[in-house]
Amino acid sequence: MMIGRVIGNIWATRKEDSLNGLKLMIVQRLDTVNGESLENFVAVDCVGSGIGDKVLITTGSSARKALRNPESPVDASIVGIIDEDKD
Amino acid sequence: MMIGRVIGNIWATRKEDSLNGLKLMIVQRLDTVNGESLENFVAVDCVGSGIGDKVLITTGSSARKALRNPESPVDASIVGIIDEDKD
Amino acid sequence: MMIGRVIGNIWATRKEDSLNGLKLMIVQRLDTVNGESLENFVAVDCVGSGIGDKVLITTGSSARKALRNPESPVDASIVGIIDEDKD
Amino acid sequence: MMIGRVIGNIWATRKEDSLNGLKLMIVQRLDTVNGESLENFVAVDCVGSGIGDKVLITTGSSARKALRNPESPVDASIVGIIDEDKD
Amino acid sequence: MMIGRVIGNIWATRKEDSLNGLKLMIVQRLDTVNGESLENFVAVDCVGSGIGDKVLITTGSSARKALRNPESPVDASIVGIIDEDKD
Incomplete structure (x- = not known):
């Protein structure tokens, strides 16, 4: 698993049906040792996370x-x- | 999931049978924070996307x-x- | 999916049984935008491809x-x- | 598989239910040849490992x-x- | 698939039960074109390979x-x- 910071979210009006109702968050991966920001990507929130978490x-x-x-x-x-x- | 820009499509007359009828798009991955272009690859379109999306x-x-x-x-x-x- | 150029093939007399009869090709991944050669790896041919394709x-x-x-x-x-x- | 060093652990009070009771360790991947530290990530301990292992x-x-x-x-x-x- | 050179093996007295009896080899990935050594990792031997293969x-x-x-x-x-x- 990776550690990251939630930095935003995205909206996609047109999307695959089974994605409806899912929260699509932009996450910035973090290096756990030196705190450096690594690549960013989109993940579905399953635990009620918000921006900054x-x-x-x-x-x-x-x-x-x-x-x-x-x-x-x-x-x-x-x-x-x-x-x-x-x- | 990744965010990218559709920048083209490819044709392959000779291909595995189950790929027939699928739209094969060339996608350029984008860094969401600084907008930088990252690697490119081929993805199947499932939502009616076009070049530039x-x-x-x-x-x-x-x-x-x-x-x-x-x-x-x-x-x-x-x-x-x-x-x-x-x- | 990735785009690549077939640049060779390999032989392995000793191999896992279910690999018998498969054509093992060396493929060089290509950047679709600037044509640059990226990493290379081995893939099984499923469509009758040859060196140079x-x-x-x-x-x-x-x-x-x-x-x-x-x-x-x-x-x-x-x-x-x-x-x-x-x- | 990768070789790594356990360098810490994390706590997440709010998490997906099926993660309850699992030990979440921070692992630093190691290059086996030159001993260099590579990327770090989170893995579930299944063998009773501890920090430093x-x-x-x-x-x-x-x-x-x-x-x-x-x-x-x-x-x-x-x-x-x-x-x-x-x- | 990747091409690599077997450069060693590892022992783990304490391990997940279903790994018992498996040969854990350290493999160095090779670039097929220029012969350069790439990352190394651990793989299970399924064909009787030895160091140097x-x-x-x-x-x-x-x-x-x-x-x-x-x-x-x-x-x-x-x-x-x-x-x-x-x-």
């Missing part, structure tokens, strides 16, 4: 396991909001 | 969930056309 | 969908020969 | 095979503690 | 297809020993 993201087929509809074409999901990290 | 792309096994035939050998699908993004 | 490659679990035996340990397949591309 | 990590859908609940949204698991390596 | 490696869920127990948490398998390559 530090979150845990799962990718690939595992991302679908966090969705109510595991047949949605989703490859990244926010599965936790991080309290603190020790490194 | 800013789109949402799902990759891996999840890409097949957006297809009418989920047994097609496809690893990237365009699953939304983006209205606007806030970051 | 510009091809479409699917990776991951989706690569197995193009094989007669979808239980083969294959993670990259050539699924089309490209006629031309517009970008 | 050199571990073996499996990613993707295979990471779920090491969990008691293979339906958890997990894409990286610690599956071994390394005794020594020869290279 | 040039091998073919499959990754992701496809790596499990080469195992006697496809439920093992393995994401990289050596599936062939390469005789020669033409590029």
Whole structure:
């Protein structure tokens, strides 16, 4: 899993039907050691996260396991909001 | 998921049978924060996107969930056309 | 999917049984915009491609969908020969 | 699989239900040849590893095979503690 | 698939049960065109390869297809020993 910061969200009026009702967040991946910002991407929120939250993201087929509809074409999901990290 | 710009399409007369009828688009991935162009690749259009559209792309096994035939050998699908993004 | 050029093939006398009879091609990934050569890897030919052909490659679990035996340990397949591309 | 060093752990009070009870470790990937530190990420501990241990990590859908609940949204698991390596 | 050189092996006394009896090899990925050494990682040997062999490696869920127990948490398998390559 990756650690990232929620930095925005996107709207897509025209989209695959099974994506309706999902919150599409823009997430910036963070290096946990030096805090550096890495690549950004879009993930579906599954835990009520908002902009500014530090979150845990799962990718690939595992991302679908966090969705109510595991047949949605989703490859990244926010599965936790991080309290603190020790490194 | 990734954000990208549709920049072209490809034709392949000789191809695996289950790809027949699919629209194969060339997509340039975009960095959402600084707008920089990243790598490009081919994705199947599932939402009626055209050249110039800013789109949402799902990759891996999840890409097949957006297809009418989920047994097609496809690893990237365009699953939304983006209205606007806030970051 | 990726676009690449077939630049060779490999032989492996000793190999996993279900790979017998498959054509193992060396493919050089291409950047579609500037034509630059990117990383190279091995893919199974599923469409009768030969050295020099510009091809479409699917990776991951989706690569197995193009094989007669979808239980083969294959993670990259050539699924089309490209006629031309517009970008 | 990758080799890494456990360098910390994270807490997420708010998380996807099926992650409850899992130990979420921060792992720094290591280059096996020159010992260089590479990217870091979060993996679920499946073998009783602790901070400082050199571990073996499996990613993707295979990471779920090491969990008691293979339906958890997990894409990286610690599956071994390394005794020594020869290279 | 990737081409690599077997450069060592690892021992993990404490590991996930289904990894027992598997040979865990350290593999250095090779660029097929210029012979350059790329990243290294751990793969399960499925074809009797040894240190120094040039091998073919499959990754992701496809790596499990080469195992006697496809439920093992393995994401990289050596599936062939390469005789020669033409590029």
